[in-house]
Amino acid sequence: MKKIFYLSIAGVAFALGTIGVFVPFIPTTGFYVLTSFCLLRSSEKRYNQFVQSKYYQSYVVDLFIRKNISTRGLIRMFLLMGVVFALPIVIVSSIFLKGFLFAIYLAHVIGLTWYLKFHPKKKTLTKGVFSEER
Structure with missing residues (x-):
């Protein structure tokens, strides 16, 4: 059912x-x-x-659960995000909106850097033993 x-x-x-x-x-x-x-x-x-699947393991488990990302991968992610944010910043004529979009991008950079690099790792139960995931 x-x-x-x-x-x-x-x-x-x-x-x-x-x-x-x-x-x-x-x-x-x-x-x-x-x-x-x-x-x-x-x-x-x-x-x-x-x-x-290898894609789930590499993109979801490694990144969001284990918080395992290289500095190069982090920079690449922020550059791609920068392109996505730069397009509307270039197109929009309002200076207030441009500043607001830049502030959102900056918040993403700071927040994701803290979460992926400096946030404490979660402890998980693996075969009856708690271990810190890396």
Whole structure:
């Protein structure tokens, strides 16, 4: 019953997300994220396959759980974020809005640097023993 429920929600969300590609006011990304969430919840096999994939391990587990990122990777991430923030800063004519966007970018740089480099690592239970993840 649970599997059918998640699969039906995933089907509807996928259809709405695909319609959202062509209709500007329907949020495509949100519906696609809901689709993947429901598909992963519908099958234990698919969930385990996803969690054990190399992309999940390198981009989610290493970065957000273990907080394992090199200084080069951190700089690369901030440069890409800078490009994304620079485009509207160049396009917008309001000096207030430009300053506000720059302040948001600066807050991201400070906050993510603190979280990924200086925030204490979480202790996790591994085979009955608490260990600090690195």
